[in-house]
Amino acid sequence: MDISVITFDSNSAEIKSETSINEIPPCQDDKTMWLNINGLQDIESITKLARQFGIHPLTIEDIFNTKQQPKVERFENYTFISFKSIQQEKSFHDIQNKSVKKFKFLPKKKKRTLEDRAEFSIDQISMIVMKNLLITMQEIQGDPFYGIRKRILENAGQIRKMGTDYLAYSLIDAVVDDYYLTITHLQEDIENFEDRAVKTTDETFTIEIQDTKKYLFQIKQAMTPLRDNLATISRQKMLLLNDDLKPFLQDLEENLNNAVQMVENCRDWLSNIMQVNLSVLSYQMNKVMKMLAIVSSIFIPLTFIAGVYGMNFQFMPELGQPWGYPVVLGCMGVIAVIMIIIFKIRHWF
DSSP states (O other): OEEEEEEEOSSOEEEEEESSGGGOOOOOTTSEEEEEEEOOOOHHHHHHHHHHHTOOHHHHHHHHOTTSOOOEEEOSSOEEEEEEEEEEESOHHHHTTSSSOEEEOOOSSSOOOTTTSOEEEEEEEEEEEOSSEEEEEESSSOOSOHHHHHHHHTTOTTGGGSOHHHHHHHHHHHHHHHHHHHHHHHHHHHHHHHHHHTTOOOTHHHHHHHHHHHHHHHHHHHHHHHHHHHHHHHHHTSSOSSGGGHHHHHHHHHHHHHHHHHHHHHHHHHHHHHHHHHHHHHHHHHHHHHHHHHHHHHHHHHHHHHHHHTSOOSOOGGGGOTTHHHHHHHHHHHHHHHHHHHHHHTTOO
16 A cells, blocks of 8 residues: 655645555644555555544445445535546556556557557546545556646645645546546547548458447546536535635536547547448448459350250251361350450449
C-alpha cells in the first residue's frame, strides 16, 4: 500500500510518503489535507483508517467492491464519490498479470508488438470529502493526479486558496481529461480503419472494428455514471461548501456530455466504416462471381458441341471426314471468341 499525504494552506504546502496508517498525521483545522492511498490489499489497515476518521462501514464496503457502478452518497460528516479512471500504461508487461480491464489499441501503419501498443486500464477511484480532509483510494499504482500535486506544491491556480470541494472537483477534472486522451487514441485508430476500409479484404478487419466498438462501450460505461453523479452532486449541493464551485461543476458536466457524445459518434463512425468495408467485400465477390459466370457461359455451348460429338452413334456424317475434328475445334474457338467480344461490348467485364 502506497500512502501519500499532502498538507497545504494558502501560504505553504508539503508532501510526505508514508508506509503505514499509523504514520498518517492528524488533521489540522487551519490546513487542508489530501490523503491518497494506492493499493487496497491491506483490508485491516484501511478498516482502521475508517474508524479513525469516522467513515461508515458501508462506505468501506463500496471502496473494496471495485466492480460496482460508480455512486455518490451523502453521510453525516462526509460525501462519498466513486468513479472510474482510464489510465494509459507505459508497458504491457507491467500490467499483464493484474486482474484489470486492458485496452490494446490496434496498430495504424505497421504491425506492432504488444510492447508497442498503447495500453489502457480501468480502475475505480473512491473519494471521501470532509471539511478539511479529502481521501482518495484506488487499486492500481499510479493515477492521473500528477498535475494536481504539482499545482498544489507550486501554488499554481486556485487549489490552495479553495477548500476540499474544489480539490475534489480538480481531481475529477483530471480523470475527465484522461477520458479525452483515451478517446483521442481511439479516434486515431478509427482514422486508420477508414483508410483501410476501401483497400483491405482481410477477414480480421471486421474483428478489429468490433473490438474497438467494445472498447468504446466500456469507456461509455465508465463515463456515464460519473456524469449522472455530477448532476446529483450539483442538484443536491453535496460539494457546494461555497457557491463559487457551481460553475466549475457545470463546466465539468458539459465536458462529460461532450465526451459521451464523442464516444457515440465514434461508434457510428465505426458502423459506417464497417458498412463500407462490407460493400467493398461484396463488390469483390461480385467481380469474382461475374468472371466465373462469364467463363461458365463461354463453356456452355462448347460443352454442348463436345457432348453431341461424344455420343457413341455408329453413323455420324462428320466422323468420317478427314477434316471433321479440326473443323469442330475451330468452330468451338470461333464461338468462344464471339462470346468474349459480345461480353466486352456490353461491358460485362
